[in-house]
Amino acid sequence: MVITAPILMDTLPSAPTIRPATAPAPAATAPAGQAAPAAETLIDIDHVDFFYGQSQALHDVSLQIEDKKVTAFIGPSGCGKSTLLRCLNRMNDLIDGTRVAKGSIKIRGVDIHQADVDVIELRKRVGMVFQKSNPFPKSIYENITFGLRLQGVTNKARLDEVVEKSLRGAALWDEVKDRLNASGLGLSGGQQQRLCIARAIAVEPEVILMDEPCSALDPVATAKVEELIQELRTRFTIVIVTHNMQQAARCSDKTAFFYMGKLIEYADTRNIFTNPANAQTEAYVSGRFG
């Protein structure tokens, strides 16, 4: 089953209407940080300033990410999309000298930067897929079960079940079911990225963060991953960073546009692309800079 990009283009713009809780999307909702009233807020980013050592990468960013929606971060390179994304599961902790200088990030009302928050638990609940696919140099099976084994699951039947479910969930099962014990590094680029998605969903997170998951893939593989995102949106809250405006338009419910570390505009995807409130947003989405 190969779905080509043009078909996706046709089907996807109508996708938001399938879902019940979409805001009516009038132009007036344009100002940043304004959540759609009917949707439940999962992640509340509140006036965040972020620093790499002395250099500030995020300036007073506020936005609410809604539950079981796809939120896209767009903006020119270096504007802080990845930085914000990596704040959400505290991956920035791994870099020396980083800090959130001001503001807070709350997931279901819990401030994730508080001292008593268990980072390990946080990362189990907020999974991540990286720009460059990075399966472990282990078998496909071991890749998927890695997270569960960390949590102490050893029951073979349960692991088998999760492997199948995750691979089906990542639309990879049919391609790899006969070689689960082969190395994950032996798969094609697109398959590797879907393996990484399967690995992330195997631990049943609430949120999946994706940092330009398709930037290293060819168009066919990209289409598959985008299709997968459509399937995952019912079960997970997805935050996706993308460089590709069409991708944001096709896949996401809401879009946040960043520029120079500031959130410029955050609104329903349709509005951002058809009727942006901000001149900079307009210039960017219409391809005049970026």
Added chain:
Amino acid sequence: MEASSPASHLLVNKSRIRLFGLSFDDCIRVFFGGNAIVSIIVLALITYFLFREGAGFFGQNRQNLTVYRQAGLEYIDFIRAQQDDHTALTRYLSDLRLRQFRHYTQEAKLPVADANAKLAVFDDFAGQFGDTVEPIRTLVSDLTEQASAIKEKFTVMEDKKEERRQLMAEGRKGDADRVIITPVNFAEELKPIIGTLPAYKEASAEFSRRIEQVLATAPVLPTPELQVRMDRFKQLTREYLSGFPAVVSHLESWDYAKPVPAVQALTSFIFGREWLTASFWQDWYGVIPLLVGSLMVSAVALLLAVPLGVGAAIYVNQIATPAEQKFIKPGIEFISAIPSVVLGFFGIAVLGQALRALSQASWLSWVPGFPYSERLNILTAGCLLALMAVPTIFTLAEDALNNVPRAFKEASFALGATRLQTVIKIIVPASLSGIISAVLLGLGRVIGETMVVLLCAGNRIAIPDFSAGLAVVTQPVHTMTGIIAQEMGEVVQGSIHYRALFVVGILLFFLSLGINYVAQIVVRRYRISIG
């Protein structure tokens, strides 16, 4: 440039510097290429030299073994082996006495005098058993003298031949002719020795009879556990006795003229359990004691160096703060700057002493082999070699860890792994082959190291007694590198001993080569697996 048109001006080679008709570029090429070739030529020369000097060994060793046979030494050693086996049995009895003594003094809490009194019967038995060998012993010592005399005659003849050869080479034919060479007629010389066969048979029968008699008087020992050992002794003795006919048939079928197979010159080196030089009886060039010594010392060194080196590498690469890294890395790498003779000196003066003192601490007496008295032994040398291997293992393992893509680490953390889980389950497996090759190169470093083992391994040429279990590491050994360094300066150039040392060198060379080769294969596989 006075070129006429701009186009031809471009085509003219502007380089005016020429040496022997070569342009500047060519000179540079020759310079670098030359350097590479020089190192390869030197390597080839070393290999050639090593083999040229070593190859002569096998001919000489065969000659050595032939004389051993022709002068009747081999014949006598059959009987001597019988005597030695008997000595081993008496040692078993001494050990048994010690155990009984301990039983009486420690468990039964008897005073020493009483314990000795209780052992009187046993001592009598052991003494009688020891005396049974007398007839054989007398025979062997007589024969030894005769055979030595034959060998001596042969040696004199060889010396005279050599002297004449040298005089001829100097052109002094007259002097050369005056050198008298008395050929040795082995068949004739051996007659008296072989003639003792009936006497031997008689002595052997007498020996066997006496043992049977003494064995019948074996006392019953106080505990079942000791009695089991006594029964074992009886069984060993019976096995010993049942081997007597074989000795006789060996002696009967022995033929001084039977040629020594060429391959034995090699096998007696590779599998020889004795390295015995400048002995009055027979020299043996068996590499096993040295090989085992080298391997034991290396094994102890690796056992210590691998956890230290790899552990430090993991810490520095994965856990340490940049400040710690700045301090630890040069620190460890500095160890390799210490001259090995200084380390050896330190080993003798400090480490050997300290370890021995530690071994004598009463609270450590449960450690196998503790307390021990030999200050210089496998353990001391192993500890120092470990210190020398740590920088190699550390640096290479750290490189391997560094080569693990950061993405693996991030993916692992993003799945909720702790730092420790990430290191154990992702980083180390991903760099495992790199780490293995680091360990192998560390092994290569250790096996080739000379100064430290020469100074600290104790230099006793004997296969360590493995029946001691782990305590074997407290025994002194000699090593392949150590023996070369120690004996090379003293041997006569071109002698069999000199060549034997070269063959040890060749073996060492192949060992290092093999280790490096395996390490390279592992590294190549590792590059592929990271993909």
